[in-house]
Amino acid sequence: MNLLVVGSMAYDDVETPAGTRTHQLGGSVTYFSVAASYFTGVAIIGIVGQDFQSEHRELLTSKGIDTSGIEIADGQTFHWSGSYLNDLNDAETVETDLNVFANFNPTVPQKHQSTPYLFLANCDPETQQSVLNQMTDNLQLVAGDTMNHWIVEKRQPLDHLMTQLDFSVINEAEARMYTEKSNLVDVAEGILDEGPDNVIIKRGEYGAVLYNENQRFIVPAYPVQNIIDPTGAGDSFAGGFMGYIAATGRHDPETYRQAVIAGSVIASFTVEGFGLDRLANLTNDEITDRFFEFEDLTTFDTAIRLPLRNSTT
Amino acid sequence: MNLLVVGSMAYDDVETPAGTRTHQLGGSVTYFSVAASYFTGVAIIGIVGQDFQSEHRELLTSKGIDTSGIEIADGQTFHWSGSYLNDLNDAETVETDLNVFANFNPTVPQKHQSTPYLFLANCDPETQQSVLNQMTDNLQLVAGDTMNHWIVEKRQPLDHLMTQLDFSVINEAEARMYTEKSNLVDVAEGILDEGPDNVIIKRGEYGAVLYNENQRFIVPAYPVQNIIDPTGAGDSFAGGFMGYIAATGRHDPETYRQAVIAGSVIASFTVEGFGLDRLANLTNDEITDRFFEFEDLTTFDTAIRLPLRNSTT
Numbered sequence: 001m002n003l004l005v006v007g008s009m010a011y012d013d014v015e016t017p018a019g020t021r022t023h024q025l026g027g028s029v030t031y032f033s034v035a036a037s038y039f040t041g042v043a044i045i046g047i048v049g050q051d052f053q054s055e056h057r058e059l060l061t062s063k064g065i066d067t068s069g070i071e072i073a074d075g076q077t078f079h080w081s082g083s084y085l086n087d088l089n090d091a092e093t094v095e096t097d098l099n100v101f102a103n104f105n106p107t108v109p110q111k112h113q114s115t116p117y118l119f120l121a122n123c124d125p126e127t128q129q130s131v132l133n134q135m136t137d138n139l140q141l142v143a144g145d146t147m148n149h150w151i152v153e154k155r156q157p158l159d160h161l162m163t164q165l166d167f168s169v170i171n172e173a174e175a176r177m178y179t180e181k182s183n184l185v186d187v188a189e190g191i192l193d194e195g196p197d198n199v200i201i202k203r204g205e206y207g208a209v210l211y212n213e214n215q216r217f218i219v220p221a222y223p224v225q226n227i228i229d230p231t232g233a234g235d236s237f238a239g240g241f242m243g244y245i246a247a248t249g250r251h252d253p254e255t256y257r258q259a260v261i262a263g264s265v266i267a268s269f270t271v272e273g274f275g276l277d278r279l280a281n282l283t284n285d286e287i288t289d290r291f292f293e294f295e296d297l298t299t300f301d302t303a304i305r306l307p308l309r310n311s312t313t
Numbered sequence: 314m315n316l317l318v319v320g321s322m323a324y325d326d327v328e329t330p331a332g333t334r335t336h337q338l339g340g341s342v343t344y345f346s347v348a349a350s351y352f353t354g355v356a357i358i359g360i361v362g363q364d365f366q367s368e369h370r371e372l373l374t375s376k377g378i379d380t381s382g383i384e385i386a387d388g389q390t391f392h393w394s395g396s397y398l399n400d401l402n403d404a405e406t407v408e409t410d411l412n413v414f415a416n417f418n419p420t421v422p423q424k425h426q427s428t429p430y431l432f433l434a435n436c437d438p439e440t441q442q443s444v445l446n447q448m449t450d451n452l453q454l455v456a457g458d459t460m461n462h463w464i465v466e467k468r469q470p471l472d473h474l475m476t477q478l479d480f481s482v483i484n485e486a487e488a489r490m491y492t493e494k495s496n497l498v499d500v501a502e503g504i505l506d507e508g509p510d511n512v513i514i515k516r517g518e519y520g521a522v523l524y525n526e527n528q529r530f531i532v533p534a535y536p537v538q539n540i541i542d543p544t545g546a547g548d549s550f551a552g553g554f555m556g557y558i559a560a561t562g563r564h565d566p567e568t569y570r571q572a573v574i575a576g577s578v579i580a581s582f583t584v585e586g587f588g589l590d591r592l593a594n595l596t597n598d599e600i601t602d603r604f605f606e607f608e609d610l611t612t613f614d615t616a617i618r619l620p621l622r623n624s625t626t
Contacts, residue, residue, distance in 0.1 A: 040620075040622065064622070183540065184518065185538035217611070218520075219613075225498035227496065258613055287619065296528075296529075297531050300530070300532075300570040300607075306600065308352060308560075308597045309352060309377070
């Protein structure tokens, strides 16, 4: 496989204005891997409990995802319960039961150690570091996400990990928390100062920003009218983004921009259904059409001379 | 003149993280007219008190703005006092003294009645309607802004005015309040349902959205690192937008998109200084450079075939 991802696998209970779902397949690597599977071959490093259902593994394998790196441990799968009733853009966590995820200490199978692209989805920075350490010199590009909990509780390992990332992919609120800044430029530069070559700030309904030393790219979110369940949008964005880069094998500014669009496209589908309902059932035409819709959403004709008056100052 | 604007003129006291200013020239038509003056000739309909300083009128006339429609009434100029210490994106109003603005009942001078472009800046919808009623058939395009106060207190006149607008230009929070929706698409469509042909939703640090029956255009805010004073950003946006359209005389989708960029460019300069400090002192080169920077901020190469895998579903 071309792309490896490590992070959480979960069963979620979610409540949104569109309804309620219990025991819904979730977790960061689940959304990430299905999103990336439209572009490239993906393998998962994760952990589940004895309760993990075979139909869910089959769903992943049906997308061409390598699930051989999923450990099945004694106990229950990580369980998250959240509500979007007050704010569709910000889940309120009702309950978190780490279960088997509390003892997640993955060994990367040898066949995955030479995977060229790696995504460290949101989990303990020490676990992320351990996986990164197990990779061979064949690694070409590594990106990582994190969350408020680790920024507070595992700052030092997180800081150390950041110095090794090609891309930090992080929510705007968490980027502000991490840098203790509020202005977008300050926040982006603050993250880059921590070591990654590039930062992608995920802004939810407002889209995403790609920042590095040489370029700034700001893209809106696709205007989805019927948002059913926002769970997994950020991980789907990361999956589309990394899947695109891994599929092209190119590491240049234009590819990164296109990859941000690809991530935005995939994430926009994710929120149109509960859990993986929509994300797991996309056609290539749907993805292509929405990718090019972004051009119409964002571009303007620059073959002009501005109608400026003669300066009066 | 090519463009007429009616609305408030004020003296502001503002407090921002960058400092404090008292008795600063402000008001919606002030920011609007200076912004628009870079593109076209603007005339103001407004009211001030006996305290209005000649240097401030001279500042406006130095930008080629026609100030003959400014009424000087007995009493003090409208005074607003606000603080951005808690949130740079949302002013906390400390005090509002309407003063002479409370009795603003403008008569449009005959020479202004045939102006082709009209902007109804934020003020009482009945006043906006009265000005609109005084215009001749020469009027080609009218746009209007409003605020939470009028949505609550003057809903009926506001609804009636909306049916006559070519463009509703409105803050995102107020658009949500007006439509009682939260989703961007629902909000945009909700505004269009009220009658205007087009809506522009101003999203502050997240930019702006242009919506009509046939097109959607979403543009980020220019990433300003050193925000000094956000006062007047929205009115500057509207001024740049309307000034651009009035200068070109074109009413087509591409011009509207460019006009949204022009508004975004001008607003981004406004916030770089207190009051009019930066806005009133721009060069054509500065405006042009930043306009084309927006291309680099937002565009991606679409001359590609997406690297999609063969569908596995």
